[in-house]
Amino acid sequence: MATRSARTPAKPAASRIPQLSWRRPEPAPIVLVSGPEEVCAERAIAGLRDYLRAEDPSLEVSDVRADAYAPGTLLGVTSPSLFGEPRLVRVGGVEKCTDEFLAEALSYLAHPQEGATVVLRHTGASVRGKKLLDAIRGGQGGGVEIACAAVKRDSDRYDFAAGEFQAAQRRIAPPALRALTSAFADDLTELAAACQQLIADVDGDITPEIVQRYYGGRVETSAFAVADTAIAGRYGEALVALRHALASGADPVPMVAALASKLRSMARVAGTRESSAQLAARLGMKDWQVDRARRDLVGWSDDQLGMAIQAAARADAEVKGASRDPVFALERLLTVVATRTPFPGGPAPRR
Incomplete structure (x- = not known):
């Protein structure tokens, strides 16, 4: 059972209710699961179900759609049954809720049913239902909130994967964790599944060799692996890796994003004299990541880096629709980065 301390992360300024981690959910009359990261939201809701079922195996579970709501449903599924079993009601689509649901949910906050846990899933994709969210965050209904913020940055994905192994009380070598995170940089759902597969299948510590054995093909052709090879100046290897990745179904958009991300990291640490720890803390x-960016900078001049970043900005626009040939745009960017020279017809770096 989670301890009370799991309820005490810092609350958003606009919220008066406890903020819980999606890894350590606890039931309450109202549980607001907010934010766009579906993997975390699914884990939180499944964790609540398991928590309640462990307390009472007779738990009744009901699913309701707020965007296709039949009047009276909420009261019906939360009302006590003949034998008084606990109830878990999972409400999806609150960001698209109907007027009928909104009215009944607001009314329900004033008198939550005893023994019922109502989970409201709001992705934040719209402001629909804001009145309901404000009421919950203001303390009506005795609720808690589980925020599932988008996992976008490399460091966030790294923390997510590290948390998977920590939660399972398993050790993974840092190089293995970095390889795994890079291999599944484009899809958090796949990264979560890969972590769980390693946890389930591997006895003992997880090493880089184990990650290579399980996901070698994915690691070798990942966007970040192609980017690493290009930034290191190994043009021929980078082209081969790119062709292999594209043949395996890789999309040019995340490939360009990986190159751009690494170039931005290089630019952020270029010319700094702070220690890695100090710089990492200041830059988030x-x-x-700081150490890697500094290693990547070896052999690069400021002008070459600026030229590559400009090329990445151009390629980003082209692979997202500004060009009829996104693969050519990607190959041109890779050529500029790997050779550190302008593509024919492009701007030359200043001397």
């Missing part, structure tokens, strides 16, 4: 990066 991990120590290893």
Whole structure:
């Protein structure tokens, strides 16, 4: 059972209710699961179900759609049954809720049913239902909130994967964790599944060799692996890796994003003299990311880096619709980065 301390992360300024981690959910009359990261939201809701079922195996579970709501449903599924079993009601689509649901949910907050846990899933994709969210965050209904913020940055994905192994009380070598995170940089759902597969299948510590054995093909052709090879100046290897990745179904958009991300990291640490720990804290990066960016900078001049960043900005627009040939745009960017020279017809770096 989670301890009370799991209820005490810092609350948003606009919220008066406890903020819980999606890894350590606890039931309450109203549980607001907010934010766009579906993997975390699914884990939180499943965790609540398991928590309640462990307390009472007779738990009744009901699913309601707020965007296709039949009047009276909420009261019906939360009302006590003949034998008084606990109830878990999972409400999806609150960001698209109907007027009928909104009215009944607001009314329900004033008198939550005893023994019922109502989970409201709001992705934040719209402001629909804001009145309901404000009421819950203001303390009506005795609720708690589980925020599932988008996992976008490399460091966030790294923390997510590290948390998967920590939660399972398993050890994974940092190089193995970095390889795994890079291999599944484009899809958090796949990264979560890969972590769980390693946890289930592997006895003992998880090493880089194990990650290579399970996901070698994915690691070798990942967007960040292609980016690493290009930034290191190994043009031929980068082209081969790119062709292999594209043949395996890789999309040019995340490939360009990986190159751009690494170039931005290089630019952020270029010319700094702070220690890795100090710089990481100031920039919101991990120590290893600072160290890696500094290693990547070896052999690069400021002008070459500026030229590559401009090329990445152009390629980003082209692969998102500004060009009829996104693969050519990607190959041109890779050529500029790997050779550190302008593509024929492009701007030359200043001397």
